[in-house]
Amino acid sequence: MKKLLTCTALGLMATTGAAMADGHGVSACLITKTDTNPFFVMMREGATAAAEELGITLNSYAGQIDGDHETQVAAIETCIADGAAGILITASDTSSIVSAVQQARDAGLLVIALDTPLEPIDAADATFATDNFEAGRLIGAWAAATMGDAAADARIAMLDLAVSQPSVGVLRDQGFMEGFGIDIADPSRWGDEDDPRIVGHSVTAGNEEGGRRAMEELLAIDPTINVVYTINEPAAAGAYEALRSIGRENDVLIVSVDGGCPGVQNIADGVIGATAQQYPLLMASLGIEAIAQFAADGTVPQPSEGLDFFNTGVALVTDQPADGIESISVAEGLDLCWG
Amino acid sequence: MSSQDNYESAVDGASTRVAEFDSQRRGAVHSVQHALHVTPALVPLIVLISATIVFALLLGDRFLSPFALTLILQQVQIVGIVAVAQSLVILTAGIDLSVGAIMVLSSVVMGQFTFRYGLPPELSIILGLACGTLMGFINGFLVAVLKLPPFIVTLGMWQIVLATNFLYSANETIRSQDIEAEAPILQFFGSTFRIGADEAGRGGAVFTYGVIFMLILFVIMAYVLKHTAWGRHVYAVGDDPEAAALSGVNVRGTIISVYMLAGIICAFAGWALIGRIGSVSPTSGQFANIESITAVVIGGISLFGGRGSILGTLFGALIVGVFTLGLRLAGADAQWTYLLIGVLIIAAVAVDQWIRKVSA
Numbered sequence: 082m083k084k085l086l087t088c089t090a091l092g093l094m095a096t097t098g099a100a101m102a103d104g105h106g107v108s109a110c111l112i113t114k115t116d117t118n119p120f121f122v123m124m125r126e127g128a129t130a131a132a133e134e135l136g137i138t139l140n141s142y143a144g145q146i147d148g149d150h151e152t153q154v155a156a157i158e159t160c161i162a163d164g165a166a167g168i169l170i171t172a173s174d175t176s177s178i179v180s181a182v183q184q185a186r187d188a189g190l191l192v193i194a195l196d197t198p199l200e201p202i203d204a205a206d207a208t209f210a211t212d213n214f215e216a217g218r219l220i221g222a223w224a225a226a227t228m229g230d231a232a233a234d235a236r237i238a239m240l241d242l243a244v245s246q247p248s249v250g251v252l253r254d255q256g257f258m259e260g261f262g263i264d265i266a267d268p269s270r271w272g273d274e275d276d277p278r279i280v281g282h283s284v285t286a287g288n289e290e291g292g293r294r295a296m297e298e299l300l301a302i303d304p305t306i307n308v309v310y311t312i313n314e315p316a317a318a319g320a321y322e323a324l325r326s327i328g329r330e331n332d333v334l335i336v337s338v339d340g341g342c343p344g345v346q347n348i349a350d351g352v353i354g355a356t357a358q359q360y361p362l363l364m365a366s367l368g369i370e371a372i373a374q375f376a377a378d379g380t381v382p383q384p385s386e387g388l389d390f391f392n393t394g395v396a397l398v399t400d401q402p403a404d405g406i407e408s409i410s411v412a413e414g415l416d417l418c419w420g
Numbered sequence: 421m422s423s424q425d426n427y428e429s430a431v432d433g434a435s436t437r438v439a440e441f442d443s444q445r446r447g448a449v450h451s452v453q454h455a456l457h458v459t460p461a462l463v464p465l466i467v468l469i470s471a472t473i474v475f476a477l478l479l480g481d482r483f484l485s486p487f488a489l490t491l492i493l494q495q496v497q498i499v500g501i502v503a504v505a506q507s508l509v510i511l512t513a514g515i516d517l518s519v520g521a522i523m524v525l526s527s528v529v530m531g532q533f534t535f536r537y538g539l540p541p542e543l544s545i546i547l548g549l550a551c552g553t554l555m556g557f558i559n560g561f562l563v564a565v566l567k568l569p570p571f572i573v574t575l576g577m578w579q580i581v582l583a584t585n586f587l588y589s590a591n592e593t594i595r596s597q598d599i600e601a602e603a604p605i606l607q608f609f610g611s612t613f614r615i616g617a618d619e620a621g622r623g624g625a626v627f628t629y630g631v632i633f634m635l636i637l638f639v640i641m642a643y644v645l646k647h648t649a650w651g652r653h654v655y656a657v658g659d660d661p662e663a664a665a666l667s668g669v670n671v672r673g674t675i676i677s678v679y680m681l682a683g684i685i686c687a688f689a690g691w692a693l694i695g696r697i698g699s700v701s702p703t704s705g706q707f708a709n710i711e712s713i714t715a716v717v718i719g720g721i722s723l724f725g726g727r728g729s730i731l732g733t734l735f736g737a738l739i740v741g742v743f744t745l746g747l748r749l750a751g752a753d754a755q756w757t758y759l760l761i762g763v764l765i766i767a768a769v770a771v772d773q774w775i776r777k778v779s780a
Binding site: 122146281284288289292297298302318321322325326327343346350420 | 491498586593596597610626693696698701703705706751754755
């Protein structure tokens with residue numbers, strides 16, 4: 082209790098301290114979905130380091146839980162009032178946030194969406210993100226190459242994020258199918274494919290508990306599943322537990338996306354076959370650099386060629402490389418991992 | 421003594437029969453109403469059995485297999501255990517929104533004490549259980565002694581405990597493989613045994629120790645609530661705390677003990693959670709409070725306190741499990757499950773109100 086009170090007090094002091102520090106030089110805002118997820122913690126570290134280096138004052142805000150839209154809107158309003166040069170945001174609600182973002186842009190702020198594109202994507206000045214479709218495509222192609230001929234008769238479980246089909250989940254899911262050689266029909270939603278190799282889709286909320294439950298449901302539909310796509314590594318760990326409880330953990334191929342440290346370690350331990358690693362630290366530090374540039378001469382960052390966002394890169398991590406698919410080893414992945 | 425002074429004489433003409441409460445209504449509906457009033461777990465049991473039969477007819481062996489039926493038990497075990505705690509609190513006319521947070525914090529304490537401080541896992545588990553009990557005590561103290569409304573107290577504690585959980589754990593997951601190698605006792609409740617599996621180890625009924633624990637916990641608490649003085653005090657306090665106090669029940673002590681017991685049960689749920697998901701994950705159990713209240717309400721325990729059977733809660737949790745898996749196997753959109761559970765909640769409370777008229 083005492084520790085908690087101290088933490089609260091320190092937190093309040095930090096907030097007031099930051100609020101009083103405005104008015105000197107360039108300032109920037111970082112708004113994340115939460116400040117507890119290691120992915121966003123890493124993002125904040127990247128932003129803080131880059132801001133210190135460039136002499137920018139950084140104010141960080143976060144929602145209480147993933148999906149906390151109101152807190153993010155309040156944070157944008159605070160940033161405008163604060164006279165910040167730019168905002169980096171990972172939006173919880175990608176379409177509802179647009180009006181608040183427009184307000185900030187009208188006030189002359191540079192708004193960069195990190196990790197999660199807004200809807201529409203051009204609602205922000207720029208988007209720095211992982212190419213999630215490419216991330217999915219890499220693990221799909223790897224899974225197909227690793228299975229070889231058996232891929233033609235694969236029994237595939239798709240463990241997705243949420244029934245509301247947020248874009249990040251759809252892109253990874255559809256990328257995986259494309260890489261595996263499945264006709265994806267409408268690329269903007271999952272569940273409309275008619276390939277008989279797909280046993281079904283189930284949602285996990287991106288955590289262990291949901292991963293296990295979703296895997297159990299699909300196993301109840303078809304106990305012969307032998308390929309499992311997962312939205313992220315915690316969901317993969319949960320799916321593995323479900324397989325282990327029925328003694329099938331060694332004859333099923335699990336692939337995932339994210340590249341968090343526990344996830345990469347799980348590849349070394351044989352829980353996950355391969356994962357596509359993304360780089361939150363880079364997103365944030367590049368974002369801060371872009372704001373500094375914008376504050377200096379008004380340059381707006383440009384998207385990567387052939388894409389509508391700036392691609393911060395993705396790499397396939399596995400210790401069983403497949404022919405023709407570029408990958409890095411688990412050791413390299415551990416050097417670059419977050420969380 | 422003149423007849424005028426003999427006040428007793430007025431009694432002569434009165435009925436000498438003992439007071440009677442014979443109801444004028446004796447129709448079939450009333451008998452049903454009466455039966456439900458006497459055995460409140462009957463409604464959820466009937467719903468559970470009918471739902472099982474409907475899904476069995478629709479899906480056949482896929483649903484009616486020992487594998488699928490025991491899978492439902494595995495899927496409801498965590499919510500089931502938490503719902504025992506929730507039932508106790510609701511029987512005292514309270515509500516506990518912090519159950520899920522207490523569960524997760526306790527599991528994080530068990531994991532982090534073992535892996536961060538290197539304590540023996542057995543000791544960490546005891547400290548984790550103590551942590552849950554302490555959180556329960558704080559809830560109970562605020563409700564019973566400071567007389568704050570349970571909804572507000574546990575709403576606050578939910579936030580406090582969850583924030584403590586995230587601050588303390590830094591949202592770091594402890595991986596299943598590390599736990600298995602260094603502290604397998606943390607995964608104790610995840611151990612399974614099978615009945616009737618084929619030679620390849622497929623199919624058959626799968627029971628985890630967590631499921632067994634849940635079932636035993638329900639049976640023990642059903643006995644305690646029905647046949648011990650403490651159990652009757654819980655009902656009495658929930659029904660009418662002032663009347664209970666006048667009859668000599670220690671209301672304050674009973675309420676504090678209920679919240680403490682709820683806390684330790686949640687901590688056990690946290691231990692079982694490690695067994696279920698393998699790892700220690702600070703993000704799990706976010707909806708355990710709502711899910712446990714759902715199980716309790718569908719199970720026919722009155723939110724006004726003092727009435728209902730804890731076995732109803734077990735049936736309530738199982739109903740949710742049967743609907744979830746059954747609809748999933750039938751290929752329905754997951755939203756239909758939520759829709760139907762919403763209907764069940766409202767129907768359960770409506771039935772509760774109807775039954776209450778019997779005692780009115």
